[in-house]
Amino acid sequence: MGANVLSSTLELMETNAERLQWENIGKQVQDAKDVKLNETSVVKNLESGSNYKFLGIKESVMQDEKQALKEAAKVYFRRLSVIWTSPLSDFNRVLATNQFALPALTYPMWTQHWPLAELRDIDRQTRKIICENGGRHPLSSIAVLYLPREKGGRGLRAIEQEYKLIKIKAAVKLYESLDPKMKSVQQFEECAIPNRRTRDSYQRYALKKHIKKVVNEKLVKKVEDQQWQGGLLKARWQDNQLSLENCLAWLNKWHCAPTHCIAGIMELYEQLTPTKVYMAYKTGITDKNDVKCRMCGEGPESMAHVLAGCPSLAQSKYLERHNFAFKVFFFEMLKDLKLADFTPPWFSDVKPKPLYKSPDAEAYWDLPVDADHTYVQSNRVDARFIDHKNKKVFMVDMSCPWINNGDKKDKEKTKKYGSLRLELTKQHPGFKIS
């Protein structure tokens, strides 16, 4: 079966090659006749207006590049629509767009000359299709869409960019070709162009890596220049206390997240949630004098205020968020101290008990320390762990600070719990307190 397919493919290629020859001659001799090879096989003359497929691309008497682009784009858009209306997760939608839809266009790119304006238009329509399917906010940054996910972007690939890269790669490939005919072209070019780059310098770079790096640097620069959409992302890149990998784990490790989740979090990152500040300063549809928070009436209703600074939410939503997050850490610690044997997911209703105890260890959830001395004012940390075996006491207090605010919060806590540390040192002599 395999051999059959192979031989018929070879046959097809031979016929195509012959046709191609005839095509070339056909330019000069318009009315070429059919060619009879033997009794049974005849190579038909390719009439103008009709076409045939060569390596999957339709060709006629001339290479019809416009037609090729039209056909490739048709396949691309068909695949794109299927992907973005499918029940795939966001990670897989992006993957499928890059690896299933995009190749419909990138495959012919190596041999075709397509106008950049039309490729840009395909990029525009792509973004429109993604927008219409709830994949992104209409005002979302284009640079963020094409930035790799490790950097906090969406990880899509732009068609215009791919085209340019393929042209560079093709040029370098031809330049490095060992074919003697190509050699003479090179020699000719090298004499013709002064100050050309040497072949070595091309080889020294791992070209692919280098190109990728340059493209990403350009995108990062673009995001940094966008103060509104890029502001929070830039702050994260510049915060060297932050582990970017863990900070962006929701993009890179949460592979089953649906698109509306990822697009929603992106909206928060790009400050596109309709807060009063957004409506007044970004879209300009409301009065700039009226941006006071609708919940507390104090600060301006910005992303930072809603997420980390609104006093109306402090005792309810912020506390709830804090406990949900801290619970995960607490159960992991319990597991380490052999006080519990499983970690419930953050969203479960399981509430930690105030006290866990075994002969080797103790753990307290949000329980004040019974202080013998009145100077201990802040005697309530989020959790305490006492490891009798290793003679260690851990005081743990967590906060959810706004970006760039982590350092300040750290110092605040150290100061706040200084006296408590002293008290614990007295209660557990010989233990290491941290």
Ligand SMILES: [Zn+2]
């Ligand atoms: Zn408020």
